[in-house]
Amino acid sequence: MPQQKIISILSNKGGVGKTVFAIELAQSLGSLGFRTLLIDTDINTGDVSIKLKLAYPLTLLDFFQKTVDDLSQLAQKVHSFYLVPGAGGHFEFANLYYQQKMKFIRSFRRIAQEFDFTILDLGAGIERTTLDFALTADLPVIITTPEDIQTGYGCAKAAAVRMRELDRNMRRKQPDYPLREEFSPWFVFNKAADNLARGIFRGVEKAAEVTAARREAQIVPRYLGSLPEEHHVIEKAYFRQHLPVTVAYPRQKFCAQMRLMSRKITGQFLPQSSSENLSPLERVFQLFRSEKESALAQ
Ligand SMILES: Nc1ncnc2c1ncn2[C@@H]1O[C@H](COP(=O)(O)OP(=O)(O)O)[C@@H](O)[C@H]1O
Numbered sequence: 592m593p594q595q596k597i598i599s600i601l602s603n604k605g606g607v608g609k610t611v612f613a614i615e616l617a618q619s620l621g622s623l624g625f626r627t628l629l630i631d632t633d634i635n636t637g638d639v640s641i642k643l644k645l646a647y648p649l650t651l652l653d654f655f656q657k658t659v660d661d662l663s664q665l666a667q668k669v670h671s672f673y674l675v676p677g678a679g680g681h682f683e684f685a686n687l688y689y690q691q692k693m694k695f696i697r698s699f700r701r702i703a704q705e706f707d708f709t710i711l712d713l714g715a716g717i718e719r720t721t722l723d724f725a726l727t728a729d730l731p732v733i734i735t736t737p738e739d740i741q742t743g744y745g746c747a748k749a750a751a752v753r754m755r756e757l758d759r760n761m762r763r764k765q766p767d768y769p770l771r772e773e774f775s776p777w778f779v780f781n782k783a784a785d786n787l788a789r790g791i792f793r794g795v796e797k798a799a800e801v802t803a804a805r806r807e808a809q810i811v812p813r814y815l816g817s818l819p820e821e822h823h824v825i826e827k828a829y830f831r832q833h834l835p836v837t838v839a840y841p842r843q844k845f846c847a848q849m850r851l852m853s854r855k856i857t858g859q860f861l862p863q864s865s866s867e868n869l870s871p872l873e874r875v876f877q878l879f880r881s882e883k884e885s886a887l888a889q
Pocket residue numbers: 602604605606607608609610611612715781782818819820821822825826829
């Protein structure tokens with residue numbers, strides 16, 4: 592089994608397939624025998640429960656409103672994975688205070704230790720809270736469709752810039768703090784044939800070279816895979832049966848691609864990574880802690 596790992600799913604744009612991918616990845620990793628947790632962290636339109644037609648009395652909103660103290664009180668078993676349900680359309684959820692972010696990161700770090708994989712389904716966009724949650728992951732995944740590749744790459748650039756900002760802030764407070772050299776997201780191309788996706792990915796690699804030459808950011812993109820457009824199957828699974836496609840129609844090409852990506856992810860973490868390096872989550876956590884300390888000192 593790998594060490595516990597955190598995967599964040601992000602994109603600059605809504606409707607590109609983040610939530611579908613997050614659910615299918617959780618289900619695929621779960622069915623491979625890994626203890627997997629999906630946290631619906633989309634603070635604007637959390638809709639995992641809607642897609643799967645699940646109704647829970649408590650959601651992440653209750654955690655932020657202090658009705659529950661710990662994320663583990665919210666985790667529910669769904670098919671082969673566990674879910675911390677989110678909530679959409681709540682002003683206070685979409686505009687978290689610093690203390691709430693801290694509390695979330697602390698609790699999220701605790702609960703991630705109980706799982707092999709923890710997946711964050713994030714909201715669209717590149718505002719600070721979303722990027723900070725995304726950068727706590729060991730494995731950030733950017734999902735894009737072929738036509739949205741420019742905003743997809745924009746998301747990688749924004750995350751790389753925010754990562755540098757976080758690290759530099761830490762370095763100012765802690766001179767021996769190790770700066771990360773590069774941001775290395777995985778790319779998933781949704782609604783794309785694999786050969787088209789690989790072609791676009793080569794374009795992403797070239798764009799990353801230009802970004803590095805301009806000294807804007809060091810991005811090392813990695814190819815995770817592609818998912819075919821399968822409207823009919825997805826509609827039947829999600830809108831009629833409220834099931835992941837990998838549960839309802841496991842023989843579809845879409846599911847074969849999901850299994851391929853899940854195996855690539857699990858293979859990535861064997862053998863285990865060195866515990867000497869600070870994990871991304873520890874970095875963001877440390878930064879928040881030291882920001883709080885300096886705020887208190889003022
Ligand atoms: N590979 C695909 N083929 C066909 N439809 C898809 C595919 N992936 C996602 N969709 C559909 O696209 C819409 C947006 O997907 P969703 O996962 O909610 O996006 P996001 O979370 O990025 O906003 C949904 O209606 C979903 O069913």
